[in-house]
Amino acid sequence: MKICVLVKEVPDAAVEKRINSSTGRMDRSGEKNLNPYDTHAIEAAMQVREGGVVPVEEIVAVTMGPESAVRALHKAVSLGADRSVHLSDPAVAGSDVAATGYALAQTLQREKPDLVLLGQQSDDGECYTIGAVVAEHLGMPSLTQVIKMDVESDALRCERQAEYGYDTVQIKLPAVISVGDAINEPRYPSLKAIMGAKKKPLEAVTAGDVGIDAAKVGGDNSAAQWVAAKAPPAKAAGEIIEDEDTGETVEKIISWLDERKLI
Amino acid sequence: MANILIYALHYEGAINKNSLGAVSEGAKLAAELGGEAHAILVGQGVDQSLAASLGNYDAKKVLVAEGPEGLAQPVVDAMGAAISGGGYSYALFGGGLLGFEIGAGLAARLGAGVAMEVTAVRAEGGELIAERPILGDSAISEIKYRSEVGIVIGRLNAFEIKESGAGDADVEQLSFELSPHATQATMVTRGEQRGADVDIEGADILVAGGRGLGKAEGFQLCEDLAGAFGNNAAVAATRAVVDAGWYPYAAQIGQTGKTVAPKLYLAAGISGAIQHKVGMQSSENIVAINKDSNAPIFEFSDLGIVGDLNKILPKLTEAVKAKKG
Ligand SMILES: Cc1cc2nc3c(=O)[nH]c(=O)nc-3n(C[C@H](O)[C@H](O)[C@H](O)COP(=O)(O)OP(=O)(O)OC[C@H]3O[C@@H](n4cnc5c(N)ncnc54)[C@H](O)[C@@H]3O)c2cc1C
């Protein structure tokens, strides 16, 4: 079995995210990191390999992003991927969700994976939908927010929480699965793996290399067009108490609740 | 014609509340665009009267398609078939999880633009503009569609339910074919309720616990505090701790849990992720205890306490007990 894991480079959690008011796109300057949710997808791939129900020949990390996204791939490799593929092309910059999913599907197409894994959401985009777009283009069954995944030779038995409780779904391979962050506890990379990550094969591809129709990608060709941005309705800032003396803090909470007749 | 097709999720004989809101919203928008709102239900032997009842939320016509329930891809096929028949400019979904999967799959199928987490939609110059909060709700972007069909996926509780009492809608059977990949997934069990059947919707006071409680036993701190408040208080939870098996699913607030609006919502060790916020932001008073002063929950709390819940909760419980005497 060959597993492809989709990973994304996102602004570090500590960086304040902003949008560029002239383009409506995210200002991507500042410290960046591998999307934390994607480490669960890599770990899930590792557990399939280690579970041994079916032999896993290869785990390939795949990303679409600017030059700097190489570091997210190195991180993915240090966490267990065998090699990586980087789709980087000015033509795909600014793509919306649908165009990004199409471009990623084209990139995956050449790899012919038996299983595509994704994270539950990107920390910056928060769409939780790339998996469904990719699956439709690849013509594969899919499920998102999966928190338990058992391999049964040619199928997966998946559990996830949906609107009415927990669902168990059987999915035939090949399939596209986005995993929820409760699926596992990602391991830490060893120092050796971190050092060795840069030596593992990393293939850079352009839109043309993977047969992406340039008319379907990029900011200008995306069907969902950003037209304006505005500030959310102002909300009165809440009161903040820094807990130094807990006895005093609790007194303040009690009187706050009491003033509002909540006790 | 500028018609809008709205997906109506149903389960055990009832239409999902977020779908009802989407039908009401779709009907309002379709009227502004000079078109009609049509709803679609996909399921096994869908009750015709349930389908027709969507007329009370101003659906003009309801399409009913026979297909597997609880899975997205069969619905993509059904909606794709309906839309290929012509006349639709937009497809609309209420908040939830399936709607995200169907809407995204449909966008890929049709080459359509999609906006998710939409909190408001308006008609302007014969087209729809969707408002989507981004970057942890610190800004709102406005999205227009350049594709023939635009796909709008609402945020949980974004669209108000309006029962107009217009009476039954026309129901039409839709036939469609399942695409090969849509036959590759099968529901084994649906809607399993994990953990005890607790009631959080009736409570005036909710003490909600999250991953910051550290372990399942940490919930004792929340239960003690709820106990001190008395009979009108209950304990609620986030998806993170429910998925971890620390607390029952019935107590979960948020996108795939309950929507609540108690007099007091007190969060302990909860970061305030958007998918949690959408289920509790209408609470009258919001108090949060979190050790991280940058936690998003402080952005929408009325009273925020930056500190360790393990120190604060036990003392708070004692103080509430003392106050109540
Ligand atoms: C499609 C989808 C649907 C979802 N549906 C839901 C839903 O219905 N409901 C829901 O809740 N979530 C839902 N989520 C998940 C959501 O995105 C968050 O992951 C989840 O709400 C986080 O839960 P948490 O706040 O308990 O954990 P975390 O985000 O891990 O936060 C824990 C917090 O505890 C604080 N903390 C740690 N230790 C202490 C201490 N000793 N004292 C004080 N504070 C401490 C930390 O600073 C942190 O802020 C959904 C996600 C997706 C993608």
Ligand SMILES: Nc1ncnc2c1ncn2[C@@H]1O[C@H](COP(=O)(O)O)[C@@H](O)[C@H]1O
């Ligand atoms: N540019 C990208 N390159 C590779 N994978 C991506 C990209 N954007 C999103 N993903 C994957 O899709 C998942 C869901 O992201 P999103 O739909 O943006 O919330 C992420 O966790 C990643 O696994």
